[in-house]
Amino acid sequence: MKKENIFFTLILLSFFFSFFLINFYLPDVFKNSGSSFLKASEVDLLRPLSKQKIAELYLDSKNFLSVFLNLEEGKEIVLSEKKINEVIPIASLSKLMTAIVSLENYNLDDLVKISSSAVSTSGTVKDLRVNETISIKDLLYMTLIESSNDGAEALAEKMGREEFIFKMNKKAEELGMKNTRFVNPTGLDVFTDSSQKDFKETNVSTPSDLEKLVVYILKNYPLIPQILSLSEKEIISSSGFKHKLINTNILLKENSAYLWGKTGYTKEANGCIILILKNYSADGGGYIINVITGASDRFSEARKLQSWLAESFIW
Numbered sequence: 001m002k003k004e005n006i007f008f009t010l011i012l013l014s015f016f017f018s019f020f021l022i023n024f025y026l027p028d029v030f031k032n033s034g035s036s037f038l039k040a041s042e043v044d045l046l047r048p049l050s051k052q053k054i055a056e057l058y059l060d061s062k063n064f065l066s067v068f069l070n071l072e073e074g075k076e077i078v079l080s081e082k083k084i085n086e087v088i089p090i091a092s093l094s095k096l097m098t099a100i101v102s103l104e105n106y107n108l109d110d111l112v113k114i115s116s117s118a119v120s121t122s123g124t125v126k127d128l129r130v131n132e133t134i135s136i137k138d139l140l141y142m143t144l145i146e147s148s149n150d151g152a153e154a155l156a157e158k159m160g161r162e163e164f165i166f167k168m169n170k171k172a173e174e175l176g177m178k179n180t181r182f183v184n185p186t187g188l189d190v191f192t193d194s195s196q197k198d199f200k201e202t203n204v205s206t207p208s209d210l211e212k213l214v215v216y217i218l219k220n221y222p223l224i225p226q227i228l229s230l231s232e233k234e235i236i237s238s239s240g241f242k243h244k245l246i247n248t249n250i251l252l253k254e255n256s257a258y259l260w261g262k263t264g265y266t267k268e269a270n271g272c273i274i275l276i277l278k279n280y281s282a283d284g285g286g287y288i289i290n291v292i293t294g295a296s297d298r299f300s301e302a303r304k305l306q307s308w309l310a311e312s313f314i315w
Helices: 003-025 091-105 138-145 151-161 161-174 207-220 223-228 297-311
Strands: 061-070 073-083 111-113 132-134 199-201 232-236 242-246 257-268 270-278 287-295
Touching: 003 091, 061 207, 073 297, 091 138, 091 161, 091 223, 091 257, 091 270, 111 138, 111 151, 111 287, 132 138, 138 151, 138 223, 138 232, 138 242, 151 161, 151 270, 151 297, 199 223, 207 223, 207 287, 223 270, 270 297, 287 297
Parallel strands: none
Antiparallel strands: 061 073, 061 287, 111 132, 232 242, 257 270, 270 287
C-alpha cells in the first residue's frame, strides 16, 4: 500500500474515532431543558461520564440539583439540575444552618434549660419538657435527627433568638449564599395570626445556595454528617429524661448508598430533602450531593434520582 493511502486511512480512522467519542461517550447536554453537564472540552479523563443514549430524567419536584463533589481534587460536576437559582421556601433544611451556628458559638457540653416558649413551638415532635436541662450536643441530635422544632428554638434562645438568627444570615452571606434568608431557626412558615391562614414569611434559599452549605459542612463539621447518618438514637438529658429519636429520613434504612441527609416539610415549601450519597466508582473518592425541593413525594423523587445516577454514568 502506498504511503499516501496509509496516511489517508489513518486520517479517516482518526476522524471516525473522534466522532464516536464526541457523540456517544463524552457527556452531552441532556435533552431535559433543566439539565446540564460539563462541556466535552472540559472532561478529558474525568469521571463520571455519561453513558450512551442516556435516558431523560423527569422529576415532579419544583427544583433539584445533583452534583458530584471531590473535595481532595476541588472538583464539582453538575450531573443534573432544574431551576437551581429559584428562591424557594426550605422548611427544616434550615436546621443545617442552625447546627452550624450552634457549633461555631457554643461548647457541646454547655447546658440549656428549656423554656416554655421553646416547648410551645409548633410541630409534630414535642419531646422536650419545660425546665428540662439538656446539653448542646443532645439538642443537636434532636434538632437534626427528628427535626425537633423546640430543639432548634432552644438552641437559638441560649444566645438570644434575634442574635442567633442574625448569625444565621451572616453565615449565609459569608458562604456566598446570596439568595438565602432566615427568619427563624426552625424553617417553620410564619403566619400573621394563630389561625395559620394568612402566610407572612418563611426561610428561603435556592438549591445552588444549599449545595454551598453542604460543601461547607463536609469541609468543616463532621459531627453533622455523623449525627444525620443515624437512623435512630437514644439520649438521656441532664435532667434524666430519656428521648428516643427516630430519623425523619427513611431512606437511610433502604439503601446503603445514602450516607446522610436532611428532610423538610411545610405547607409553603412542600417536601424537601438533601441527600449525600457515596461515589459509585471503585476508588470511592468524593460524594454525590442531591438537593430536592418543592416535592409532593420527596422520597419517591430521591429514589428516582438515585437510580438515574447509578444507571446513567460511567463512574
